[in-house]
Amino acid sequence: MSKTDNQKGDTKRKRKRENDDVKPQKSKKVLCPNGIYIGKLSPQNTEAELKKTFSKYGEIQDIFLHKSKHFCYITYKTAEQATEAINNLNGSIIGDASIKVQARRPVTTSTDINVKNISPSTTFPSLVEFFSKIGLLSKVQLNEVPEEKDSFAVVGYTTLENSAKALELDGSILDGRRLRIQYQRPRNRTKTEPSTPKTNSTVKKSK
Numbered sequence: 478m479s480k481t482d483n484q485k486g487d488t489k490r491k492r493k494r495e496n497d498d499v500k501p502q503k504s505k506k507v508l509c510p511n512g513i514y515i516g517k518l519s520p521q522n523t524e525a526e527l528k529k530t531f532s533k534y535g536e537i538q539d540i541f542l543h544k545s546k547h548f549c550y551i552t553y554k555t556a557e558q559a560t561e562a563i564n565n566l567n568g569s570i571i572g573d574a575s576i577k578v579q580a581r582r583p584v585t586t587s588t589d590i591n592v593k594n595i596s597p598s599t600t601f602p603s604l605v606e607f608f609s610k611i612g613l614l615s616k617v618q619l620n621e622v623p624e625e626k627d628s629f630a631v632v633g634y635t636t637l638e639n640s641a642k643a644l645e646l647d648g649s650i651l652d653g654r655r656l657r658i659q660y661q662r663p664r665n666r667t668k669t670e671p672s673t674p675k676t677n678s679t680v681k682k683s684k
Contacts, residue, residue: 510556511538512581513563515549518542519574527551530571534562541647541659550581588615588633588640589661595628596652597621607651608632612639627654631661 515527524542531537531551535558542549553559559580567578595604601619608614615633622628634640640660647658 509552509581509584511553511559512584513551513553513559514577514579514581515551516547516577516579517574518547518549518576519572520544520547521572522547522549522574524549526571531562531566534558534565585660585662586637586641587660587662588635588637590632590634590640590643591659591661592630592632593627593657594654595619595630595656596654597628599628599652599654603652604630604632608643608646611643611646612636 513531515531518527522542524540527542527549528537528540531540534553536554537551538554539552540549541551551559551562553562563578563580566576569576569578592604592608599619601617604619605614605617608617611634613635615635616631617633618631620629632643634643644658644660646656649656
């Protein structure tokens with residue numbers, strides 16, 4: 478084996494050790510004592526309508542309405558405000574819906590986030606550039622769909638701290654679309670492989 482081959486081998490082993498030193502952290506559950514879940518909404522219920530009703534019981538820091546599944550998450554400034562809203566509004570009528578209001582379950586954080594409502598015109602490089610401003614990426618998978626539908630992606634960070642910061646981009650505008658960002662739900666896997674931090678990845682296209 479030549480001296481050049483030995484040098485190449487040493488370089489590869491060094492890079493591997495450097496990559497192994499930076500591995501994504503595991504997901505974990507965190508309590509959300511100031512968060513509430515609102516279910517049994519009707520398709521006619523709007524975010525503005527819910528915010529007006531629930532703001533009577535405290536300062537709302539965040540609200541997310543999932544219109545297709547008819548539920549909403551609201552985060553208050555304090556746990557006391559959330560409890561007050563639950564006690565006063567559970568079973569109440571908003572519009573034509575008799576709603577269900579309860580404490581939000583613990584949130585499972587993750588280094589991976591789901592990004593929805595991506596414009597069909599958004600490219601892989603622009604997506605990488607947008608999210609890499611937060612921190613080092615472990616993966617980016619852009620799922621492209623027909624033009625009449627929205628694309629979506631999975632973006633991975635190397636730390637829980639950076640993925641939490643990325644959630645603050647929820648509602649940001651990219652290529653004319655308002656992004657919807659949330660933690661990716663953990664999946665049970667029989668085999669796991671270490672992720673190598675990088676800022677590009679193979680684009681996975683849906684069939």
